[in-house]
Amino acid sequence: MRDVLTAASPALVGTVVVVGNPNAGKTTAFNRLTGLSQKVGNYPGVTVEKKVGRCVLDGIEVRLVDLPGTYSLAAHSPDEMVAVDVLLGHQEGEEPPDLVLQIVDASNLERNFYLLCQVLELGVPVVVALNMMDVARARGILIDAEGLSAKLGIAVIPVEAHRGRGIDELQGAISRVLRRTLAGTPGTGSAVSRDGALCLNDALHARVGDLHAELNPAFQRARGRSLHEFEVLRAVIDREGHAETRLSSVLGDSCLDRIQRVREEVAGEVPLPVLEAGIRYGWIRQNIEGHLRRTPVKAVTWTERLDRVLTHKVFGLLIFAVMMLIVFQSVFTWAQPLMEMLDGAFASVAGSVEGALSQGALRSLLTDGVIAGVGMVVMFLPQILILFLFIGLLEDCGYMARGAFLMDKIMSKCGLSGKSFIPMLSGFACAVPGIMATRVIEGRKDRLATVLVTPLMSCSARLPVYAIFIGTFIPDRPVIHGVLGLQALTLFGLYALGIVVAVAMAWILRKTLLRGSRAPFVLELPSYKWPALAGVLLKLFERAKAFLVRAGTIILAIAIVVWALAYFPHSSGIGADYARERQRIARELPPGAERTARLQEVGKLESGAYLRDSYFGRLGQHVEPVFRPLGWDWRISMAAIASFPAREVIVATLGTIYNMGGSVDEESAALRESLREATWPSTDPHRPGLPVFNIPVALSIMVFFALCCQCGATVATIKRETNSWGWAWFAFGYMTILAYVGAFITYQLGRMV
Amino acid sequence: MTTLNDLRPGEEARVVKCLGEGRVFQRLCEMGFVEGVSLTFVRQAPFGDPVEVKLTDYHLSLRRAEAAMIEVELMERAPRGRL
Secondary structure, rough: OOOOOOOOOOEEEEEEEEOOOOOOHHHHHHHHHHHHOEEEEOOOOOOOOOEEEEEEEOOEEEEEEEEOOOOOOOOOOHHHHHHHHHHHHHOOOOOOOOOEEEEHHHHHHHHHHHHHHHHHHHHHOEEEEEEEEEEEOOOOOEEEEHHHHHOOOOOEEEOOOOOOOHHHHHHHHHHHHHHHHHOOOOOOOOOHHHOOOOOHHHHHHHHHHHHHHHHHHHHHHHHHOOOOHHHHHHHHHHOOOOOHHHHHHHHHOHHHHHHHHHHHHHHHOOOOOOHHHHHHHHHHHHHHHEEEEEEEOOOOOHHHHHHHHHHHOOOOHHHHHHHHHHHHHHHHHHHHHHHHHHHHHHHHHHHHHHHHHHOOOHHHHHHHHHHHHHEEEEEEEEHHHHHHHHHHHHHHHHHHHHHHHHHHHHHHOOOHEEEHHHHHHHHOOOOOHHHHHHOOEEEHHHHHHHHHHHHHOOOOOOHHHHHHHHHHHHHOOOOOOEEEEEOOOOOHHHHHHHHHHHHHHHHOOOOOOOOOOOOOOOEOOOOOOOOOHHHHHHHHHHHHHHHHHHHHHHHHHHOOOHHHHHHHHOOHHHHHHHHHHHHHHHHHOOOOOOHHHHHHHOOOHHHHHHHHHHHHHHHHHHHHHHHHHOOOOOHHHHHHHHHHOOOOHHHHHHHHHHOOOOOOOOOHHHHHHHHHOOEEOOOOOOOOOOEOOOOHHHHHHHHHHHHHOOHHHHHHHHHHHHOOHHHHHHHHHHHHHHHHHHHHHHHHHHHHH | OHHHOOOOOOOOEEHHHHHHHHHHHHHHHHOOOOOOEEEEEEEOOOOOOOOEEEOEEEEEOHHHHOOOOOOEEEOOOOOOOOO
């Protein structure tokens, strides 16, 4: 890459769209070309990731747009249509391409050429990067790139992207073709599209051409752009596909009859996809012939040897289980010290802010609102990074596809796919990376179902909640002849509850709201390879950044709102009372340990009083009747409500409410004492003077927390990944209802026993 | 009629035709299940479903329900080195 941008020469600017099959090494090639200058976002209205990189090639400023890996341009959903729209230059917020760079897996030329065959029909100049030439050679596949180039009339450059071989030649070809295109003389961009013959047979081509001529004028009037022939072709072939839907919405239903007539004329009895695939694979064989030679290679490949073990009935499953255990365990244990470090760092920042500012709303906003809020988000980061490092490595080396292959049967029982397994497992650590990991799931409905049930997995933030209530109220008694303790059994039961409900919910969702044909589980099992560490790390960095920026802003906003509700009105009367109390202690006691202890005591009482008087406290007393059937008093209700932005907040909130100040963790023996000692007021009509907490109440709280979506980051992530607030609130709503019903049943049953 | 679903591990066959409709069916066609292509049934997953097939130059996993859409003719000994 040469940087020849100078102020004197007005730079040429060109847009290159990168397409290719999954597993063709597209990302590696993209990273080679652009280096670190990449930007990741979303296309408006869909969940398709938009990745743009920049580089300068021979004085041309090149914008590279990376499209998600795809096998075909047939589009059945708005998400799939994005690729077609970007390539045709119709995508909102995207420049029309001056060049398409197609990355092709040389070791699997025929199937990779299927997409090329479609891309060539779009009429945009194409450059082909024949990637993984080394893999092809090792399999005895010899390809004559120059011959192919001459036959197709486009540049075909042999490349080994992971080693950086052939990248210079590729850059040269891109800049050459781009320069010609930008100068307005496309020249031999693509012989195939230039003579208009396309790759299709004459009958199909002629009919599609006629239909295009017929529909175009009306389409142009309605949309202000002309209709591309490829869109018409897709509308004809993809029955109920997105191109058809778009045409009928622009031109009215009358065009559907016309499309149907063309279908009957060209295909007759033959299903249209069979027709298209037959024509295209015929075209591919014709063009490859003479330029691809196979020499018999006897040796069994490494991939085959590995697969004999890794997909074995016994060993395969065993290795998979161990692998998942390691991933899960490291997310827990490796992240722990990092999380503690972050926690400590935030505590010290909060401490210095506290020292620098005088007491008041600003100090409270900064320490309790902003720093605690940002901290809550950043705390998730170590878990996310570790999980994604593993997922990235497993994905890149090719094992992930085997995992899906192994688990598909089990997962399909509840209407999910094998690819849902990893995200749901990740949910045990944290739902946020789990939901982000659903991007590998191809079918929209499968993916949505997985996104919606993943938060039911008992994440690590639920653990402190379970820990304090089990430790305090569940007797440490051996059960099942001493094999297990009752406490451990309860903990296991809560995890199992999450799994059972998630499976049932997935099944229900796929039968109702997300009903529809299952997404195809037609999954390529790529050859194993060493993961490209640089690429994995780059992706890790992108995801971390996206998470911090987006979820961070929303979490921060929620944290500030909750802070404000818990802080205001902050009546001066309370402060004055406690100030007098402090003065009295200072007068009566000499300086020393006792005075300090008494003053601290007063501080805790004061923050408790403020909280009771805050809007949150007042709200708590209003909502008590709602939570009464669960066995909760207003303090538990309020703590639960305050925990909606982040469930682990309940531990600190209970501490505050029970007049202990905000800094309590689940190990605090004092909190356990005061939970045990808490009683209903003697004026209570139902349980006067009785303890607030007993086993049914503790169980009811834990079941509520197991099922409830008390996590702002999760709601924000669902919104981001589904691109819809609707689904985010749906997840929040159904989980809240489940939690309430679950806690209600638990308490009422518990009371009877 | 024999379909891909009826094959046993190690058996080689040739695609006669694809029967079906819908999106999954279209994907199968696009992935290269076209008339005359030879394939090898490699293995089935530990729980019996899905199955793994070697198609021309690559390995593909698909569910048994999907494999049943592909009519094949069994070749006892597949000639080597064919497309």
